[in-house]
Amino acid sequence: MNLDLAYRSLVLKVAHSPQVEALIRRRARGLVRRYVAGESLEEALRAAERLEGEGVHAILDLLGEMVADEAQARAFQEGILELVRALGEKPWPRYVSLKLTQLGLDLSEGLALSLLRGILAEAEPRGVFVRIDMEDSPRVEATLRVYKALRAEGFEGVGIVLQSYLYRTEKDLLDLLPLRPNLRLVKGAYREPKEVAFQDKRLIDAQLLHLTKLALHEGLYVAVATHDPRMIGEVKRHAEALGIPKDRFEFQLLYGVRPEEQRRLAREGYTVRAYVPYGTHWYPYLSRRIAERPENLFLVLRSLLGG
Template identity: 80%
Template structure:
């Protein structure tokens, strides 16, 4: 395993420790605002409006995952429907991301499918695009089955995510190609064992480029989701060399990460979206952001030291 992935694995393991989680929830709440728009829908919409003024579109995501009861799942569905209804009133592009474990996937695939249908009925009527995030490897198969079922039922405004670090991803692409999917391509942010995922950053990056180029050749609309300047540069070079118009793909980056790059790409005429999470359940998301880069860990340390000083 290379040092980058070893760092990520260690951080994700430490983040699961109850003492560490409790400390960050108590002392580091100010840090989450670097990557999360806020805890309320109103704060998320305000962040989205600010991005629109800069030429960057927002992907709004209500944070939360792995619910433990049907009641929780239905409560999340209602909150996502509130988001859809709020976006219906906005003049800018309307885009929502969600996780199937918010909607009870771990309880029942049928429950998640039912709740997704309810969201998509309102979303399509309101002109809101919905993307199902891809979670860790044990949940990939069920996510693909639900995507396939919904596309067969005629829901067109639905996207999916594929992760380049999983060995299985090219076969998953073969599975969904007949539906002419809208795919967000990411490297992958979950801690995965060597049995199912590449453990070398160079191999993950190479697979990312291979999948991106194949999808573009196959006519798939690709959301290229990376902050890596080399991968962004290669995507620009490849699409220009192949004569692929800018309306066949877009770039997606995270809220609070390389905002200057987001604005620059938008000025160059590319469609750019920022993934804008919000909500009370921000800790798992923040953990994955900390695990992405060692610099982010230093931000946590500074935030915690500042919190301790203020309370000491």
């Protein structure tokens, strides 16, 4: 395992400690606000409006995952429906992201399918696009089944995510081609064993670029989720060389990460979206952000020392 993967594995392991979570919740609120728009829908909508003023569109995500009972799943569905209804009244592009474990996937695949079907039934008439996030490897197969089932039912305003660090991903992409999916490609942020995922950052980066080029060659609409300037530059050069217009792909970055790059890409005429998370269930999301870059750990330590 290289140093990047070793760092990520260690941080995610430590982050599971209840004592560490309690400490960060108590003393690192300033850091949280760097990556999370707030705990309320109103705060998230204000953040989205600010981004729109900078030419950057927002992906709104009510944070939550791996619910323990059906009542929680239904409560999250209602929270997402509240978001969908609020976005339906906005003049700017409307885009929601969610996780199936938030809707009870671990309890029942049928429950998650049913609750997401209810969300899409309200989202599509309002012009709200819904992206199903991909979670860790044991949940990939079920997530793809739910996505395919919804597409078979005629829902068009729904997209899926694939992770370049999983060995299976190229096959999954090829299997999805008949559906012409709106696809987001990411590196992957979960702690995965070497049996299912690449452990070398260089290979993961190479796979992300390979999959992006494959999807573009196949004529899919592709959202490339990366902050890596080299990767962004390579995608731009590849698209230009092949004559792929800027309206056939987009760049997606995280709220609070490289905002100047987001604005610059928007000024260049690319579609840029910032992933804007909000809600009270922010700790797992923040843990993954800390695990992505050692610089984020220094920010945590500074926040803890400074209170």
